[in-house]
Amino acid sequence: MTSSLKSHYSAVIIGGGQAGLSASHYLKKHGIDHIVFEKKTVAHKWKDERWDAFCLVTPNWQCQLPDHPYDGDDPHGFMVKDQILAYVDRFVKKVDAPVLEGTAVTSVEKTGDAFRVETSAGTVTADSVVLATSLYSRPAIPRAAERLPENILQLHTADYRNPGQLPEGAVIVVGSGQSGCQIAEDLHLAGRKVHMVTGNAPRCARFYRGRDVVDWLADVGQYDITVAHDGMSKKKHDTNHYLTGRDGGRDIDLRKFALEGMSLYGRMQGVASGRMLFEPNLKANLDGADQVYNGINALIDRHIAANGIDAPPASVYVPLWEPESEPAELDLEAEGVTSVIWATGFHPDWSYVGLPIFDGTGYPIQRRGVTGIDGVYVLGLPWLWTWGSGRFLAVGRDAEHIVDHLARYIEVSRQIPRQAAGR
Template structure:
C-alpha cells in the first residue's frame, strides 16, 4: 500500500485508512473517482495495536457488513475475538486494494479556490473533494487528575492494556464503566485480580432476552435504522455505548454481581488529592440508571413481541442482586493496595489539521448524513452520523455509499463550473 505514487492533484482525498476510509475508497473506486487515502500509521492499525488480548465484538458477527464484504466465517451469531476481527479486516483490505499511502500524516487541509490544498508529510496535493474518515477516537484521553497520582502507581489507558499479566501485583483501579472499562474490569476479575471500578453514566443492555440476542430483536424492531433526525436522537451522538460483552459466547455485564463477588464499586471520580481518589456519592444512582435502561430495552422488545403475537419465552424484569450499603467518597490508593490504574476514559478526536469552518461550538463537525456545509467536504465513520448503525461495521457501507454518490455529483458540477469560468 505504501508504494502508492503521489500525484499533484486528486478528485478526492480521503484522510484515514480505517474501515471508514477503506469503505469510502471501495465506492470511489467503483465509481471511477481518482483518489488517494492518507493514513498516519497503517491501514486498520487501531484494531491491531489498541485492543487487549481478550477483546471481542459486542454485536453478533452477522452485523459485520463492510462493502461487498459480509462476515465470512462459520459463526454468524457468535462474536469475533481480536485476531479474528483483524483477519476479517485484512481480507477486506486485500479485496478493496485501496490506494493507501501509509505512514503519511495530513497536517493541513484548507480551501484553494474551488478546491482544496492538502499538506502531508509526503508532500502537498490538491483535491476537488475531501473525506475526513479519522473518527472520534484519535487520541487516548486521560484527565489531568492523573498527574496527581503517586508515582509508584502504574497508569495505563485502555489503548495500552493487553492482559492482567502486564500489570504489577496488587489491586487494580479501573476508571470508567463504558464498554471498554467494564470488559477490562471483567478480564481482571476473571483472572483473580482484586478490582476497583469507578462508574459513570454508561447504560447497560441484556445480551439475551426472551430466547434471542437482544441485537437480533432490536434489528427486527428497526432500531439500527433510526436516523439522527428522529425525535431527540441528535444528542445521541455524544452518548456512551451500552455495556455488555460477547466474551465466551456472549453474556450480560452486571456490575452488581461483580460487587457480590468482591469487586469494589464507586461513583464518578471527581479528582485526586493527597494520594486519595475522590468520588461523587452517586454509585447507587449510576447503577439504578443503567438498570432502568436495561429494563426499558427489554420492555421495548416485550411490546414488539406482543404486537406481533410472536411465540417467545415469558418476559422478565431485572431486580437488583446487590445494592450499596454506603457510598465511598474517597480512597487512599496506596493504603488500599492499588498498584495500577487503567483509564477507561475514552478518546478525543483530532481535527487540528482541518482549517475549514465545519465545526460547532463543541468541536464536532456540523453535517447531515456526512455532508458538511462546505461544498466538497465530507465526514465519515462517526457514531450517529446518520443512524444508530453509523460508525459500526453494520452501517459503514450505507454511509460511505451515500457520501460517494454525493461526491460524484459534486465533482461533476464543480468541473462544469470551472469550465464555464475558464471560458469567460
C-alpha cells in the same frame, strides 16, 4: 498501497480505517482517482489498540463492510481479536486502496476552487476531501492522573493488553463504558482485586426472551432510526451500552461483580494526598444503567406482544446487590493499588482542518456526512446517521451515500468551467 504522490487528486481521504477504506471502495467503483493518507498503518486501531481478550459486542452477522459481509459459520457468535483482524485484513486486500501509510495530514485549507492538503510526505490539491479520522484520535486522560503516586502504573484502554501486563496488586478501572466494564471483567476473572469507578453508562441484556437482544432490536427497527428523528440529534454524544460477547456472550452486571468481591465507586472527583476521591452517585449510576436495561427489554416485550410472537416469558431485572454506602475516597497505598486503567474514552483531533465546519463543541456540522462546504465530507463517526454508522454494520452505507454525493459534486463542478468556456 501506493508509494508516490501526484500533485492533484479528485478526492483525498484522510484516515485508513474501515471508514476510509469503505470510501475508497466506492470511489474506485465510480472510477474517481483518489489517495488515502494514513498517519500510521491501515486499520491499526484494530491491531494496536485492543486487548488480548477483546471480542465483538455485536453478533457477527452485523459485520457488513462494503461487498464484504461476514462469511464465517457462526453468524450469531462474536468474533475474537484474531478473527476480527483476519476479517479486516481480507477487506483491506479486497479494497486494495491507494493508501500512503505513515503519512500525517497537517493542514486542510480551501484554496480557490480546490483544497490544499499538506502532509508529512508533501502537499497536494484535491477537488474534494473525506475526513475519516473518527472521534478516537487521542486517549482522554483526566488531569487528576498527574496527582497519582509515581509508583502506580497508569495505562489507557488503548494500551491495556492482559492482566499479566500489570504488576501484582489491586487495579483501579476508571470508567464503566464498554471498554472499562470488559477490562474490569478481564481482570476480575483473572483473580485480580478490582476497584471499579462508575459513570453514567447504560447497560443492555445480552439475551432476552430466547434471542440476542441485538436480533430483537434489528427486528424492531432500532438500527434504522436516524438522527433526523425527533429527539435523536443528541445521540452522537451518548455512551455505548455495556455488555460482552465473551465466551458466547453474556450480560455485564456490576452488582454481580460486587457480590464476588469487586469494589464499586461513584464517578471520580479527583486525586489528593494519595487518595482517589469520588462523587456520591454510585447508586444513581447503577440504577440508571438498570433502568435502561429494563427499558430495552420492555421495548422488546411490546414488539413481541404487537406481533403475536411466541417467545419465553417476559422478566424484569431485580438488583442483586445494593451499595450500603457511597464511598467518598480510596486510600491507594492502604488498599495495595499498583495500577490504574483509564477507560475514559478519546478526544477527536480536528486540529489539521482549517475549514469552518464545526459547531461550538468542536463537532463537525453535517447531515449524513455531507458538510456545509461543497466537497467536504465526514465519515465513520458514531451516530453519523444511524446507530451503526461508526461500526461494521453501517459505515459502508454511509460511505456509499457520501461518495455518490461527491461524484455528483465533481461532475457538476467540472461542467461549470466547460459551460463558461462555451459562452
